[in-house]
Amino acid sequence: MASQLLLLAFLAITCSVAFASDPSSLQDFCVAESTSSVPVNGHVCKDPKLVEANDFFLSGLHLAGNTSNPAGSKVTPANVAQIPGLNTFGISLVRIDYAPGGINAPHTHPRATEILTVVEGSLEVGFVTSNPENRLISKVLQKGDVFVFPVGLAHFQHNVGKGNAVAIAALSSQNPGAITLANAVFGSKPDISADVLAKAFQVDKNIVFDFQAKF
Numbered sequence: 022m023a024s025q026l027l028l029l030a031f032l033a034i035t036c037s038v039a040f041a042s043d044p045s046s047l048q049d050f051c052v053a054e055s056t057s058s059v060p061v062n063g064h065v066c067k068d069p070k071l072v073e074a075n076d077f078f079l080s081g082l083h084l085a086g087n088t089s090n091p092a093g094s095k096v097t098p099a100n101v102a103q104i105p106g107l108n109t110f111g112i113s114l115v116r117i118d119y120a121p122g123g124i125n126a127p128h129t130h131p132r133a134t135e136i137l138t139v140v141e142g143s144l145e146v147g148f149v150t151s152n153p154e155n156r157l158i159s160k161v162l163q164k165g166d167v168f169v170f171p172v173g174l175a176h177f178q179h180n181v182g183k184g185n186a187v188a189i190a191a192l193s194s195q196n197p198g199a200i201t202l203a204n205a206v207f208g209s210k211p212d213i214s215a216d217v218l219a220k221a222f223q224v225d226k227n228i229v230f231d232f233q234a235k236f
């Protein structure tokens with residue numbers, strides 16, 4: 022009995038470690054030194070004596086992104102590319118603006134779970150599971166509602182309100198990455214062969230060429 026409890030405790034501890042995201046820090050901070058050519062997982066550290074407040078700072082997230090584009094949405098990032106002080110901390114932020122009817126097209130973040138809150142308007146959101154295969158988990162969110170998109174899963178947002186919508190989302194990586202499914206499949210350079218895509222999507226090759234021209 023006691024040994025079973027010990028085993029359970031051991032499993033609980035080791036499992037929580039296995040769920041960690043970006044590597045944890047071994048120093049106060051490691052402000053990204055973007056001029057270095059040394060290839061590491063992340064960025065090398067700027068001399069801490071030269072670090073200043075602006076390394077941890079970004080302004081302008083109160084400004085609406087320009088949603089005049091085919092998707093009707095704009096993602097404004099606040100990750101390590103904008104804030105070098107985020108390097109090694111496993112966290113970042115985005116602001117997303119949506120015109121009425123606008124979408125943030127189905128995409129995945131290979132390195133981050135996302136937690137999103139609606140600060141204006143209402144959004145239909147959803148993600149698709151891998152196990153059980155391809156189950157859609159979706160919900161309509163109002164101002165102040167919060168929703169989670171698990172790491173790696175395809176997800177989207179859709180402005181279903183009458184006016185503009187705005188969301189702020191936090192992501193569990195300094196560099197979450199985004200793979201927009203339509204662009205990855207139909208907009209790769211060079212193209213994936215139309216034979217492959219016609220068979221994968223069970224459509225005529227001309228339909229594939231149409232999509233490839235769009236993305």
Ligand SMILES: *[C@@H]1O[C@H](CO)[C@@H](O)[C@H](O)[C@H]1NC(C)=O
Binds near residue numbers: 087089
């Ligand atoms: C928004 O983007 C559109 C399309 O690129 C452009 O024509 C327009 O000038 C932009 N508007 C602002 C306010 O920047």
